[in-house]
Amino acid sequence: MISIPKSEYARRRKALMAQMEPNSIAILPAAPVYIRNRDVEHIFRQDSDFQYLSGFPEPEAVIALIPGREHGEYVLFCRERDPERELWDGLRAGQEGAMSRFGADDAFPIGDIDDILPGLIEGRERVYYSMGTNQEFDRHLMDWINVIRSKARQGAQPPNEFVALNHLLHDMRLYKSANEVKVMREAAEISSRAHVQAMRVSRPGLFEFHLEAELDYEFRKGGAKMPAYGSIVAAGKNACILHYHENDAVLKDGDLVLIDAGCEIDCYASDITRTFPANGKFSPEQKAIYELVLASQEAAFLEIAPGKHWNQAHEATVQVITAGLVELGLLEGDVEQLIASEAYKAFYMHRAGHWLGMDVHDVGDYKVGGEWRVLEVGMAMTVEPGIYIAPDNQNVAKKWRGIGVRIEDDVVVTKKGCEILTTGVPKTVAEIEALMAGAAQVA
Numbered sequence: 001m002i003s004i005p006k007s008e009y010a011r012r013r014k015a016l017m018a019q020m021e022p023n024s025i026a027i028l029p030a031a032p033v034y035i036r037n038r039d040v041e042h043i044f045r046q047d048s049d050f051q052y053l054s055g056f057p058e059p060e061a062v063i064a065l066i067p068g069r070e071h072g073e074y075v076l077f078c079r080e081r082d083p084e085r086e087l088w089d090g091l092r093a094g095q096e097g098a099m100s101r102f103g104a105d106d107a108f109p110i111g112d113i114d115d116i117l118p119g120l121i122e123g124r125e126r127v128y129y130s131m132g133t134n135q136e137f138d139r140h141l142m143d144w145i146n147v148i149r150s151k152a153r154q155g156a157q158p159p160n161e162f163v164a165l166n167h168l169l170h171d172m173r174l175y176k177s178a179n180e181v182k183v184m185r186e187a188a189e190i191s192s193r194a195h196v197q198a199m200r201v202s203r204p205g206l207f208e209f210h211l212e213a214e215l216d217y218e219f220r221k222g223g224a225k226m227p228a229y230g231s232i233v234a235a236g237k238n239a240c241i242l243h244y245h246e247n248d249a250v251l252k253d254g255d256l257v258l259i260d261a262g263c264e265i266d267c268y269a270s271d272i273t274r275t276f277p278a279n280g281k282f283s284p285e286q287k288a289i290y291e292l293v294l295a296s297q298e299a300a301f302l303e304i305a306p307g308k309h310w311n312q313a314h315e316a317t318v319q320v321i322t323a324g325l326v327e328l329g330l331l332e333g334d335v336e337q338l339i340a341s342e343a344y345k346a347f348y349m350h351r352a353g354h355w356l357g358m359d360v361h362d363v364g365d366y367k368v369g370g371e372w373r374v375l376e377v378g379m380a381m382t383v384e385p386g387i388y389i390a391p392d393n394q395n396v397a398k399k400w401r402g403i404g405v406r407i408e409d410d411v412v413v414t415k416k417g418c419e420i421l422t423t424g425v426p427k428t429v430a431e432i433e434a435l436m437a438g439a440a441q442v443a
């Protein structure tokens with residue numbers, strides 16, 4: 001199973017500490033466990049920032065990074081070994097495992113944090129911390145600071161400054177290393193297989209959840225623990241609901257099916273959308289819209305390269321889609337004016353993509369100093385133009401209504417342009433129809 005090597009976590013911690021001001025401490029809590037109902041918990045997913053710096057998969061843990069600390073710079077608070085609890089809930093690394101397996105220099109039981117962490121903070125000028133994402137932990141941190149303040153008369157020195165840790169960390173996360181790209185490629189390949197399988201089995205009469213089950217099966221068979229986000233399987237006009245999630249309607253003859261789904265590997269997301277005919281054959285209107293979306297996506301890929309800015313790919317999709325809608329008679333007027341007045345937004349109301357990484361909508365600024373960010377090698381993003389013709393749009397001929405098409409791929413910026421990670425799923429009308437026809441013959 002491909003995963004991020006231990007050495008990379010150490011490199012990241014070192015890189016972060018190198019950016020911290022002298023005499024400072026960084027503090028990060030693990031993700032909380034969320035209760036689903038009574039004794040049942042939601043599946044645990046580590047906090048992405050915490051995972052990025054540690055690879056430590058357990059809840060109830062806190063990282064303290066203390067550059068220059070004599071007894072070790074990387075301190076991990078985590079659960080103690082406990083045979084009784086481990087019998088019920090599974091194994092824990094414990095303090096020993098935190099050091100031997102996860103590279104901590106020093107480890108303490110999480111139950112002792114109130115006694116130990118104030119002592120580690122005391123005397124440090126600055127605390128690097130992401131305020132406001134975990135309110136319960138925000139309060140704990142303030143309590144620890146107040147413990148130090150209450151001892152000021154005995155000579156204790158509380159920190160003077162809080163620094164936004166997410167700003168540093170999220171900029172680091174924006175640039176994917178070779179190891180990260182490898183993991184993302186793996187996630188993309190598993191997800192591609194899942195989309196191919198969904199196309200293969202599709203036929204009118206099945207329900208959307210039948211296709212979702214095929215996706216889940218392929219994700220798990222590939223070793224993914226879970227989807228990176230709730231899978232969208234939207235037949236017919238459901239495709240015009242951008243974040244449709246019911247997935248319980250029947251696939252009707254003549255419907256298009258839009259599937260937006262991707263798995264997560266070692267906390268790295270993939271995010272793929274394909275749109276195909278439930279019965280294996282595009283109608284002329286479906287084909288026209290589909291090929292327009294595809295042409296806009298191809299135009300966008302050409303705008304992804306070092307030196308180009310973030311918005312260029314989006315602008316390319318707007319240009320191609322608006323011109324195409326005019327050609328098809330869905331919009332009327334001058335293309336440049338329709339772009340300026342944002343008339344295309346009646347059909348294409350979202351952006352062409354987002355950063356992709358540990359979070360499906362990944363971290364990182366899109367603008368720097370008020371200007372669109374210039375792309376650099378290692379940045380990863382989706383390219384996902386779409387056209388959605390509302391079922392009740394009275395301004396267009398009836399034959400167009402209810403068609404929703406999105407095509408989404410994952411790319412990484414390379415020296416010369418970009419690498420598309422999700423080439424494993426057919427995309428042209430001919431490829432999709434051939435795949436589905438072949439599958440129908442086998443069945």
Ligand code: GLY
Pocket residue numbers: 229260261271354360384408
């Ligand atoms: N799956 C969510 C998105 O495409 O942004």
Ligand code: MN
Pocket residue numbers: 260261271272273408
């Ligand atoms: Mn998506």
Ligand code: MN
Pocket residue numbers: 271354382384408
């Ligand atoms: Mn996306």
